[in-house]
Amino acid sequence: MQKKSPVILDLKFDREQVSAALKGAFAGREVIDLALPAHRSRDLSGIDYAVVWRPSADLFTRASNLKVVFSGGAGVDHVMTLPGLPDVPVVRFVDPTLTNRMSEWIVMQCLLHLRQFKAYEAQNRKRFWHELAQPEAAEVTVGIMGMGVLGQDAARKLKIMGFDVIGWSRRKKEIEGIETFDTAGLDAFLARTDILVGLLPLTAETRGLFNAALFARLRRRGALGGPVFVNAGRGGSQVEADVLAALDRGVLAGASLDVFETEPLPLQSPLWTHEKIFVTPHAAAASDVGALFAHVERQMARVEAGQPLEHVVDRAAGY
Numbered sequence: 001m002q003k004k005s006p007v008i009l010d011l012k013f014d015r016e017q018v019s020a021a022l023k024g025a026f027a028g029r030e031v032i033d034l035a036l037p038a039h040r041s042r043d044l045s046g047i048d049y050a051v052v053w054r055p056s057a058d059l060f061t062r063a064s065n066l067k068v069v070f071s072g073g074a075g076v077d078h079v080m081t082l083p084g085l086p087d088v089p090v091v092r093f094v095d096p097t098l099t100n101r102m103s104e105w106i107v108m109q110c111l112l113h114l115r116q117f118k119a120y121e122a123q124n125r126k127r128f129w130h131e132l133a134q135p136e137a138a139e140v141t142v143g144i145m146g147m148g149v150l151g152q153d154a155a156r157k158l159k160i161m162g163f164d165v166i167g168w169s170r171r172k173k174e175i176e177g178i179e180t181f182d183t184a185g186l187d188a189f190l191a192r193t194d195i196l197v198g199l200l201p202l203t204a205e206t207r208g209l210f211n212a213a214l215f216a217r218l219r220r221r222g223a224l225g226g227p228v229f230v231n232a233g234r235g236g237s238q239v240e241a242d243v244l245a246a247l248d249r250g251v252l253a254g255a256s257l258d259v260f261e262t263e264p265l266p267l268q269s270p271l272w273t274h275e276k277i278f279v280t281p282h283a284a285a286a287s288d289v290g291a292l293f294a295h296v297e298r299q300m301a302r303v304e305a306g307q308p309l310e311h312v313v314d315r316a317a318g319y
């Protein structure tokens with residue numbers, strides 16, 4: 001039997017999680033873990049596979065014979081812009097563990113805004129007992145920008161919670177019970193949207209998309225008293241100065257941000273303490289490292305059995 005190619009790991013992940021996940025992973029295959037000092041100077045030529053998350057700038061020069069690059073996350077912007085990325089398939093991480101986590105976060109944020117959590121917290125600080133008028137989920141339209149793996153799952157789960165859900169993506173989707181729009185339908189989509197959910201990849205087309213001009217096109221007289229912006233795609237798609245200005249001028253009524261233009265979010269950022277913003281530290285849907293390694297093993301087995309890879313990035317589209 002032909003010897004299996006080693007696999008390179010260049011993952012800027014929590015070390016304990018990687019070490020724990022490596023126990024029992026990649027049986028019969030050498031693992032070159034570049035986080036380990038003993039492996040750092042290893043000759044990487046002639047190796048077929050690399051699993052990467054924010055890889056070192058020289059990885060692709062050193063690993064000059066890669067056949068597949070596996071992204072450690074669903075997003076690939078951390079690798080697509082790297083100089084020297086070889087012209088080989090780049091595979092995204094797609095797994096129920098990640099999809100479910102993201103949907104939990106999206107549903108939670110929509111419910112926090114629907115159920116006026118910030119207003120109740122402010123009342124609680126004053127020990128002020130007062131019930132606010134409460135709209136129903138069905139009165140609120142959640143518009144999801146990015147109807148891929150994550151957007152579609154979140155849409156279905158929001159629907160179960162009773163929200164009216166609509167979706168927007170490059171190519172129009174057919175999803176039962178959910179009205180969908182393509183890029184040409186952006187105006188109509190925004191005019192219907194009370195809670196705007198960003199689940200877009202970061203590409204040249206989506207950079208800076210969530211800006212003042214776009215916020216101004218959202219529905220103004222919805223049940224929440226103003227539109228809300230929720231982003232768990234990538235921070236590069238949002239203009240944070242515009243988010244702040246829109247909140248302060250009442251163009252937006254609230255926001256939930258998991259991703260930021262600069263991460264970690266700088267200490268001096270006003271987003272941290274803004275009374276209308278929920279902030280989480282790019283934690284909406286972390287990759288489960290064990291599930292990531294199992295996915296990589298499945299894909300390598302497919303390559304070695306002559307089957308096509310799954311979840312391959314469209315290099316021209318950038319995601």
Ligand SMILES: NC(=O)c1ccc[n+]([C@@H]2O[C@H](COP(=O)([O-])OP(=O)(O)OC[C@H]3O[C@@H](n4cnc5c(N)ncnc54)[C@H](OP(=O)(O)O)[C@@H]3O)[C@@H](O)[C@H]2O)c1
Pocket residue numbers: 073074075076098102145146147148149150151168169170171172183199200201202203205206232233234258259282283284285286319
């Ligand atoms: N915060 C976190 O913890 C976290 C975790 C995981 C992922 N993410 C982010 O979530 C993103 C989405 O993940 P996914 O697995 O759902 O990706 P996906 O399956 O590739 O879906 C991407 C969606 O965005 C749409 N899209 C891309 N560019 C567009 C454009 N220019 N105009 C309109 N629509 C566009 C795509 O349209 P088509 O359907 O027409 O292709 C697709 O519906 C990732 O790229 C990553 O950045 C964040």
